[in-house]
Structure formats: C-alpha cells, structure tokens
Amino acid sequence: MIKLLPLTGDIAPAVRGLGWDWAIEEACAAYVAREAVVLTEAEADTLLQAADTLYEMLVASIPDPIPDDLLQLLAIPPNLWAAVRHSWNDERHWHIYGRFDIAVTPDGPKLLEFNADTATSLPETAVVQWASLVAAGTSDESRQANGLFEGLSAQFREWLDLNSDLDPTLLLVYLPGSPEDEANCAVLAEAAREAGFEQVHICSVDTMQVSVAGEERGVWAPVEADQWQRFGFLFKLVPWEVLAEEEPALTADLCELLLSRDVIIANPAYALLFQSKGILAWLWQVYPHHPLLLEASLQDLSGHSVRKPLFGREGQNVAEMQNGQVAYEIPGDFAPQPQVRQRWADLPADGQRRLYQAGVFWAGEACALGFRREKGFITNLSEFVPHILE
Numbered sequence: 001m002i003k004l005l006p007l008t009g010d011i012a013p014a015v016r017g018l019g020w021d022w023a024i025e026e027a028c029a030a031y032v033a034r035e036a037v038v039l040t041e042a043e044a045d046t047l048l049q050a051a052d053t054l055y056e057m058l059v060a061s062i063p064d065p066i067p068d069d070l071l072q073l074l075a076i077p078p079n080l081w082a083a084v085r086h087s088w089n090d091e092r093h094w095h096i097y098g099r100f101d102i103a104v105t106p107d108g109p110k111l112l113e114f115n116a117d118t119a120t121s122l123p124e125t126a127v128v129q130w131a132s133l134v135a136a137g138t139s140d141e142s143r144q145a146n147g148l149f150e151g152l153s154a155q156f157r158e159w160l161d162l163n164s165d166l167d168p169t170l171l172l173v174y175l176p177g178s179p180e181d182e183a184n185c186a187v188l189a190e191a192a193r194e195a196g197f198e199q200v201h202i203c204s205v206d207t208m209q210v211s212v213a214g215e216e217r218g219v220w221a222p223v224e225a226d227q228w229q230r231f232g233f234l235f236k237l238v239p240w241e242v243l244a245e246e247e248p249a250l251t252a253d254l255c256e257l258l259l260s261r262d263v264i265i266a267n268p269a270y271a272l273l274f275q276s277k278g279i280l281a282w283l284w285q286v287y288p289h290h291p292l293l294l295e296a297s298l299q300d301l302s303g304h305s306v307r308k309p310l311f312g313r314e315g316q317n318v319a320e321m322q323n324g325q326v327a328y329e330i331p332g333d334f335a336p337q338p339q340v341r342q343r344w345a346d347l348p349a350d351g352q353r354r355l356y357q358a359g360v361f362w363a364g365e366a367c368a369l370g371f372r373r374e375k376g377f378i379t380n381l382s383e384f385v386p387h388i389l390e
Helices: 011-017 025-029 041-061 068-073 078-088 122-135 148-162 179-195 240-246 248-259 271-275 278-286
Strands: 004-006 035-039 098-105 108-115 169-174 199-204 209-211 218-224 227-231 233-237 264-266 304-309 319-322 325-329 339-343 355-362 366-374 383-385 387-389
Touching: 011 122, 035 041, 035 122, 035 383, 041 098, 041 108, 041 278, 041 355, 041 366, 041 387, 068 078, 068 278, 078 240, 078 248, 078 271, 108 271, 108 278, 122 148, 122 179, 122 366, 122 383, 148 179, 148 366, 169 179, 169 218, 169 227, 179 199, 179 233, 199 218, 199 227, 209 248, 218 248, 240 248, 240 271, 248 264, 271 278, 278 339, 366 387
Parallel strands: 035 387, 169 199, 169 233, 233 264
Antiparallel strands: 004 035, 098 108, 098 355, 209 218, 218 227, 304 319, 304 339, 319 325, 355 366, 366 383
8 A cells, every 4th residue: 555645835935945946847747646645665676776777787688799580579660770780889879867667566576668769757756755845844764765856966977978079069859849758858958958968058959950051060059149150969759650650751861960070969769779669679688588678579469458559649549458459548549550459557546545556766776756646547638647656
C-alpha cells in the first residue's frame, strides 16, 4: 500500500523563492499532486540502484559491431542506421539523460520501459516536486532523492568537454505547439548554461534551418529578429524515429552534418537502441529471468500481459492481453507498428485504488525519483506525485 503525506502551501512563491522563475510554473504545477509518496531511504536507494544496473545491462547487451538483425528487430528506421552505429562507436556522442519507468512489486523493482531519447517530466521532477516540499515548510535536501538538475548540468559539461573543437553554442528544439516540451527544454537550457555553454537558445523545430552546402553548412536558428546564429550543439526534444519518418530530407541532412562533425546531436542516435521497446524482448533473451526484468517477447505470451507499440508514445495503443487476446486497448495512432509483449505487473495502489508507477531519471547515473498515478493505465496525462523520504 502506498503511503501518502499531504502537502500544504502555494507552489508558485516557492518556485520563485528558489530562483526558478523560468520553470513556467503554470505549465507544470497543474500536473502535480498536493501530496507526496512517503519512502524510506532504503526504498529510494533500491530504485536508484535498479536504474544504474539496468543502464549497465542495456549497454552490455549491444553486440559490437551492431548487427543488421538487431536494428531490424528494434524497428530502427534504415535511414538512421549509419548515425546509430557512428554515434555508438564515438564516445563524443554523449547520452545526456533518460527516464526508467519502473513497477515496484513485492518481488522488487521491475523495468517497464526506458524513455531514452526524449523523456519528459523534467520540470515536475527537478523543480516542482522540490518546491512542493519547500512550500510545505520542508527545506532539507536529504528529504528527497532529487539530484536531477545537478545531474543534467554535469552531463552537459561532459558533453561540452568531449567536443571542445565545436563552438560552445547550444540549440534546443521541440515540436511546435507543445508548451510541455518547451517547459522541458527550459530546464535543459538552464542546466546547459550552468555547464558553461556560451550561448543557449530554444525554438520549435520548424524554426531551425539546416544546410549542407557551402559557407552556410550547419544548423541555424534566429536568436533575434533578422539575426541568425550557427550552433555547434543541438539537443532535439523531437524523437529520432519521428524525424526519420516525417522529415526524411531533414534527417538525411542532420545525419550528414553529424558524420562530418559540423554539429553534435543529443540525445545521440544510438539512444534509439534503448528507446525501442523491442529492447525489452532483447534484454529478456540476453538476461533471461533477471530479477529486474519482466518476461518480454515479440510474440504473444500466455496468461496476463501488456502489448506495446515499439515506438508508441503517451500510452497510445497499449493493450491489456489475456492469453493473446485483447482485453482492453487505449486508442491511438501507433497500431500499425510492431508490438512487444510484456508480462503483466501489478502496480502498488493507495487507499483510493490509484496505481503508482515510479519514474527514475538517469543522467550519467540514477539521480532522481518521481511518481505518476492513475486509476488505470499510466499515460502522459496521469498525475505527477512528489515524494518525501522518511
């Protein structure tokens, strides 16, 4: 049973008092519950250690060289294969961060999936859940497992140091019309500024211009009216597979610039190896019956399971299965994709029968916890719940 502690006080003044006005309080405060999940330090450490172990397992599971068969199994678009292999073999292509979604079960933590490419919930996790404790009169940092901002800043600093031959200018792009993605980019931008980037700019991806010709070769964006800037570093809160499918010409140009070191891109193309939910079936083959894993297959499983599109998002087309038959499916646009099946895991519940899923952020190492809750399947619209350590 989930134990909850009510949180009092107004979040907005607490955010401002912390000096995080740029965090777009209204955009993220609306998703955050006014109570906290109570954890012991040992319970928090178990989740953090699980994420670190899982990341090590993911890296160790990838064969060298990466075979075509694995890229096909993971449904990685062929126009990204060269970029995936290139970034995997060159450590200057740095994986900044990701988020493990984990089920806390009586048998210990179990991996549900890893959001390795464009994980969100950064404002809620890094800013608002801490501000929730401050607003409630708690300012002891040891009461929360939340080093996300520091972890992001350290990762950006390492990325900058590894690519000192490139201009220390960073462009962050997001899908147009998404205030949530813009808020996530704001957190990343602030961490990058603290890491030492000389210029940091945020814009929607359709504002960015990419050229592979002559003196204009590179990635550009307008930083002021009629003033364009070329950037050495690009962070895209736009999924690689969406770029590959919907913007093949842009993808080809970005991959060309990546291979010629005119720009470095994060999260790197190899993050797709972990982003694809096909990796769940691959991990089960490499580490059968590992205590952190749920049985997973690209074929139907007997008994109770979940079926997920390999590159689905926001919970769309996730289905509850009984002996290979659909019991319930969330509507969505990803049904034509290949699907992975994963053994069902019961999530812990509170007294109102709301289910809780742990999100563990990894930024060089596991560094922060947060929770989502819902009475059914957890989606991007589910309520974010802060945590507090006993």
